[in-house]
Amino acid sequence: SQQGEEDPQALSIQEGENATMNCSYKTSINNLQWYRQNSGRGLVHLILIRSNEREKHSGRLRVTLDTSKKSSSLLITASRAADTASYFCATDTGNQFYFGTGTSLTVIP
Amino acid sequence: EAGVTQSPTHLIKTRGQQATLRCSPISGHTSVYWYQQALGLGLQFLLWYDEGEERNRGNFPPRFSGRQFPNYSSELNVNALELEDSALYLCASSLLRRSLSPNYGYTFGSGTRLTVV
Numbered sequence: 001s002q003q004g005e006e007d008p009q010a011l012s013i014q015e016g017e018n019a020t021m022n023c024s025y026k027t028s029i030n031n032l033q034w035y036r037q038n039s040g041r042g043l044v045h046l047i048l049i050r051s052n053e054r055e056k057h058s059g060r061l062r063v064t065l066d067t068s069k070k071s072s073s074l075l076i077t078a079s080r081a082a083d084t085a086s087y088f089c090a091t092d093t094g095n096q097f098y099f100g101t102g103t104s105l106t107v108i109p
Numbered sequence: 110e111a112g113v114t115q116s117p118t119h120l121i122k123t124r125g126q127q128a129t130l131r132c133s134p135i136s137g138h139t140s141v142y143w144y145q146q147a148l149g150l151g152l153q154f155l156l157w158y159d160e161g162e163e164r165n166r167g168n169f170p171p172r173f174s175g176r177q178f179p180n181y182s183s184e185l186n187v188n189a190l191e192l193e194d195s196a197l198y199l200c201a202s203s204l205l206r207r208s209l210s211p212n213y214g215y216t217f218g219s220g221t222r223l224t225v226v
Binding site: 100 | 142152199219
């Protein structure tokens with residue numbers, strides 16, 4: 001299956017620390033996106049990185065993409081309690097979006 | 110601008126019944142996607158509609174069906190409900206897939222939580 005997998009499944013850090021989560025996928029993609037989900041609600045689009053890009057920033061978010069390894073990472077710097085949520089990567093193959101299994105991030109105040 | 114709206118927010122049904130979930134995309138979006146998120150699991154792709162037609166379907170039985178109306182809103186129907194159908198059903202909309210923009214991405218609704226008892 002194309003579905004991506006996030007690593008780790010769960011992450012707990014202190015406020016102010018950085019959080020890094022990884023996503024691996026299986027086939028060629030057009031782009032990869034990261035989403036956030038709070039408490040079983042709808043997902044919020046965070047950032048998109050195209051297959052020909054290697055790194056992208058948006059505020060406290062930094063995303064990297066390594067197409068040779070079929071992996072991506074999401075770094076959240078200077079984390080806040082409000083960052084507590086589940087984070088999903090989604091890969092766009094041009095025909096379909098596949099979501100990963102998610103990383104549950106807990107930021108402890 | 111109104112976001113993606115889903116109704117109802119919560120739905121409780123008895124095993125064997127039918128459930129109908131509704132989704133209204135963002136104005137101007139022609140593609141609607143349905144995902145199932147069972148408790149503790151990732152999002153499983155159900156259906157993709159664009160311009161009124163079913164474009165792709167996930168690995169779900171035929172009792173999961175839907176349609177897209179001329180105004181691009183969509184319905185997801187689940188027949189012969191089973192206990193394991195209990196999940197959060199999320200709808201997302203997007204611009205035409207070929208109309209990529211730098212911030213292209215799905216916009217999700219808040220979901221319908223379906224409970225089958």
